[in-house]
Amino acid sequence: MTRASSSRTFTACWTCRRRNIACDAAVPSCSQCRRSNITCEGYHFNLVWVNSETGSYAPQQRRTFPCHLTWRGYPTWTLGEVDHLIRDCEHSQYRQCRCRLHQGRTPFTVFPRAHGKTEPVNADDADTGEDILPSPQPVHLNDADFRFLTFGPLQGHNSTPSIQSTGTSTSEASHPEEWILDILEGVESDTPVREDQGLVQQEPKNSLRRSTRKTPMPLISRPTQPWNVDAGYNESKLFHHFLSYLAKGMIPVDDDHNPWKTVYPSLALQITRSTEAQALYHALLAQSAYHLANLKGPERGSQEKASAVRHCGIALHQLRKSLVAPSKDYTTVLAALYTVILAEHVFQGASSGWQIHIRGAQAFVNQYLDKQPWRQSPEAYIVTQNFALSVLISSTVDNSYLGTATAEGVSELDGLLRDLMTKHVFGYTLGGTSHILRAIYQTRLLEARINGRAGADGQLELDADTIAQVSEILQLSHVPLADKVEAYLCHRKLSGITVQPRLWTLTRLHLRLFNTAVMIYLFCTVLRCTPSSVAHDVLQVLRDATTFIEMHHGTVSVWPVFVAATEAYTPEAQTLATQCLDTLGARGAENRRHMQRVVHQVWSNRQKLASERQCDPGDVLVDWRQVMKGLNMNILLL
Known part of the structure; x- marks a missing residue:
């Protein structure tokens, strides 16, 4: 007579299981534990790695579990930590790594290490133009390997509320265990893993957890x-x-x-x-x-x-x-x-x-x-x-974007820009403040006004209203730099973030070079002054940009650097400009390389005109926008 198969279920708490007594599975603690005045260890799953050769595993543990819950409760890795674990799979140099990430089991330990690569891949490759990530290569898994491997969030902030697109902030942020990426294509994340597949891990004693400071x-x-x-x-x-x-x-x-x-x-x-x-x-x-x-x-x-x-x-x-x-x-x-x-x-x-x-x-x-x-x-x-x-x-x-074709556009966006500029964070994604961006906006309106009232011979006419508008722009520029730094860092302080001295220095450098570049744009591009009148400002912007790049790996805003570089005419200024543009051109954005071409053409035209007129290059005004047009280019300076 065939014995009827039975399905075993585990509903008792871990304390009662270990004591081999009945448990009523009450929550948050069972009646037996309360009656005995002992700690109830709860009903969570304790997962354990299975020996793929012998099939043995520690008692009182679970061997199989839905794969999408495999890593629930484990620490969230940063992208840098994930990269380090990936490199360990791919490069022999990292096989003997003794860092804390390799003290316990991880999903990456199931991948066979690739052979034939000798150079490690690191984040600095982005600076040199080398491959950031290895080319896709097939991964061959044997019978003892995972076939349904998933891992949790690469990076997250558990204390951060989720802000939905409707603008409502809720504390019901996505749980890390729900933020999963299927590594192998075409698999179901809820498929249970076989017992011979060397499975999941037990909670380590020294978990690598990030700070939970809210x-x-x-x-x-x-x-x-x-x-x-x-x-x-x-x-x-x-x-x-x-x-x-x-x-x-x-x-x-x-x-x-x-x-x-x-x-x-x-x-x-x-x-x-x-x-x-x-x-x-x-x-x-x-x-x-x-x-x-x-x-x-x-x-x-x-x-x-x-x-x-x-x-x-x-x-x-x-x-x-x-x-x-x-x-x-x-x-x-x-x-x-x-x-x-x-x-x-x-x-x-x-x-x-x-x-x-x-x-x-x-x-x-x-x-x-x-x-x-x-x-x-x-x-x-x-x-x-x-x-x-x-x-x-x-x-x-x-x-031409500022001529009659945009007169309506100016009025349509005027209210939008003014509304956006009331926020203290306006302009921070560009590395500026509302003072600096408002100065650019006023300069833009000034140029539209000048172009509309220019004489028949193209000569610049400065009436009382124009002079008043220039004065307003200068007032925005002369707002104390400390106030601009405070405005830029305001949102960090409101969030409880401590502003470190290095961050303060970087912010001050970038705001100063941005603010000075606005003045260069105002005087040379709009008011048509010669480069010699802003030579000191040009040198200041390029020096600040060089220092910022050295401190911050080249992520400087391109607009102020480009504006200053076009007006550089001394050997020192042109050397600094070349260094900045070379660095920006190697960062992976193609428009930076086009900027280099325009700047060098401006320098060439200025030098040629200076030779023809037998004057100093600093006394020759060259409109970089006309040069750009002559090169059949129209670069977006973002």
Whole structure:
């Protein structure tokens, strides 16, 4: 007679199991433990590694468990720690590493180490233009290896509230164990692992945990969805590259308020997977792919460039669908529009066509001027601010952009810019403050006024109103630097972040060079003064930029450096400008290399005119925008 099979269930607490007595499974503690006045150890799962050869494991443990819960309760790794563990799998130099990460079991211990590579990959490769990540290679797993491996969040802040796209802040942030990336393509994350697959780990005694100090981060939002679980290896690689390398260089001073590490990925990975979210997601991948292609060069980066073109095409397709949809999320659509502009005209370096794209995005924003969604959520404010900054900077490049064609645009965006500038954080993603950006805006309006009232011979006419407007710009420039530093660091202090001396120094350097560059732009580009009148200011900007680059690995805003470099005429200033531009050109954004070409052409034209006129080069005014036009280029200085 065949014995009926039975399914064993475990509902008793761990204390009663060890004592081999009945348990009523009451929570938070069972009746037996309360009656005996002993600690009830609860009903959690204790997972243990199984010996793949003998099949033995520690008693009173669980051998199999749904894979997506394998690493629940384990510490969150930073991207740098994940990179270190990956390098251990790939390079023999790291096999004997004795750091704390290798003291216990990790998901990476199941991967066989690759052979044939001798050079470690590190984050500094981004500085030298070498490969950031190894090329995709097949991983062959034997029978004792995991086939359903997943791991938890690469980086997160458990104390940070999740800010939804509607602007409501909730404490129900995504749990780390729900933020999972499938490493192997085409597997189900909830498939149980076989008993012979050398399984999961027991809670280590010395867990590597990050600080749990709760700090309010009002400008940070975490992804509302795990990583894109449907993504293949290449997409995951590009997204990892964006988060770990590219995002931190998108603003001059990187910190936890960097929206490219928080807001944009969060919007792209929404659970709903709307068309606008998919557009943003693929636009971010296009940025990452173009960046990698530029670092590798034309020959070695052809695969990444093809991938960038493909993702950019997908982003544009999804963006068109979202724009005609009856209901759309303002924040995500604008984020996608802005990211596509950066991908095509900053990282790809397309030197024409950005005016059409910016005006298209501007028309989209104009539809929401009455609703003012940027007042309703921090995410909407940050995305709108970034777009407004791009409009402001782009208007300094294209002279015709300030003529009659933009007279209406000025009035339409006037209220938006003034509203955005009331916030103390305005301009921080560009490395400036509201004082500095307001000065650029006033200079832009001044130039539009001058162009509209210029004489028939093109001579500059300074009437009382124009002089008053110049005086207003100078007053904004002369706001004490300490006040500007305080305004820039205000949001960090409000979040309880201690401002270290190095951060204060970097902020002061960048704000000073940005503020001085505005004055160079005002006097040389708008008021048409000769470079000799701003020679000291040019040298100051380039010295500050050089110091900032040396301290902060080259993530300086390009607009002030470019403006100062075009007016450099002394050997010292040109040497500093060349050093800065060379560093910026090696960072993976193609438009930086176009800037170098324009600057050198300006210098060449100035020297040629000085020789013809037999005067000092500092007395020769050369409009860099006309030089750019002569080169059939129109660079977006972002």
